[in-house]
Amino acid sequence: xxxxxxxxxLFGLLGDPVGHSLSPFLQNTFMRQTDxxxxxxxxxxxxxxxxxxxxxxxxLGVRGLxxxxxxxxxxLPYLCGLSAAAQACGAANTLIWTPEGYYGDNxxxxxxxxxxxxxxxxxxxxxxxxxxxxxxxxxGVSAAMALAGAEEICIVNRSAEKAERLxxxxxxxxxxxxxALPLSAxxxxxxxxxxxxxxxxxxxxxAPRADEMPPVDCSRLGARHLAVDLIxxxxxxxxLRLARLSGARTASGLGMFLHQGAxxxxxxxxxxxxxxxxxxxxxxxLRRVANPDSARSEG
Ligand code: ATR
Numbered sequence: 001x002x003x004x005x006x007x008x009x010l011f012g013l014l015g016d017p018v019g020h021s022l023s024p025f026l027q028n029t030f031m032r033q034t035d036x037x038x039x040x041x042x043x044x045x046x047x048x049x050x051x052x053x054x055x056x057x058x059x060l061g062v063r064g065l066x067x068x069x070x071x072x073x074x075x076l077p078y079l080c081g082l083s084a085a086a087q088a089c090g091a092a093n094t095l096i097w098t099p100e101g102y103y104g105d106n107x108x109x110x111x112x113x114x115x116x117x118x119x120x121x122x123x124x125x126x127x128x129x130x131x132x133x134x135x136x137x138x139x140g141v142s143a144a145m146a147l148a149g150a151e152e153i154c155i156v157n158r159s160a161e162k163a164e165r166l167x168x169x170x171x172x173x174x175x176x177x178x179x180a181l182p183l184s185a186x187x188x189x190x191x192x193x194x195x196x197x198x199x200x201x202x203x204x205x206x207a208p209r210a211d212e213m214p215p216v217d218c219s220r221l222g223a224r225h226l227a228v229d230l231i232x233x234x235x236x237x238x239x240l241r242l243a244r245l246s247g248a249r250t251a252s253g254l255g256m257f258l259h260q261g262a263x264x265x266x267x268x269x270x271x272x273x274x275x276x277x278x279x280x281x282x283x284x285x286l287r288r289v290a291n292p293d294s295a296r297s298e299g
Pocket of ligand 1: 132133134135136137138157158159160162201202203204
């Protein structure tokens, strides 16, 4: 690490909990790699104190912040503006200091697109996506895919009403066709013929309940499918393992985590960090942490 001096800029992560986050490792790696004079720390923060904290951090000139669960929506009223991505998903994960206040962006969805492009040359444009889940993570990912020109997104969720609401929102964002189906639709094998990409945005299969999986019929997946899980602990969920054994290409949430961080770093510093080789380092670190609290690619 570069020596800390009177010019060192401070960056940080706001969340609750943040104790096992991989973001400090990742961002400080980027600082070293680009010889940027900055340091990144994790700040555990209670919801009731978010406004107070942001005012203080802004007064101190803290240059950039990541926001993770459960504050991605809580921070919105305290920001001076929002990027199109943050507006589309109603949540911010990256705050950038400006004289007027913190400006909110969201790099989660773009991080996933960058990870899939890097690993498989996958492009949202023209893709036909089966998306499991309709919560906050689903919103961010589907908005990014729709804005990047996905042909169709089919939302499958336990609560059908939430799936329908998200499908309506997607359709209003872009020309992407959007539909909603109940979880039971996953039992119909012919469904998988209509989609090339299957994305799990639910928490089903996350450690410590790694023996669970969403009710996808993985035997229907093959070489023409890409199976994606936003979960990164375990690095290969049961869903991804079965999809891989059926011949599908697979991507875990670790790539998304890496790229959402790289995009945040670029927004703060104007420098794009090198991401090659970092996913393996993150995975090795993850295996050393006994019980990470946040096991999805959200800071
Ligand atoms: P996040 O912001 O991480 O997406 P969330 O907004 O609470 O978290 O959303 C969780 C998603 O996982 C939802 O789509 C939820 O389904 P419901 O909308 O029906 O609640 C889904 N989910 C969580 N546990 C689930 C389970 N055991 N089976 C099926 N879906 C589940």
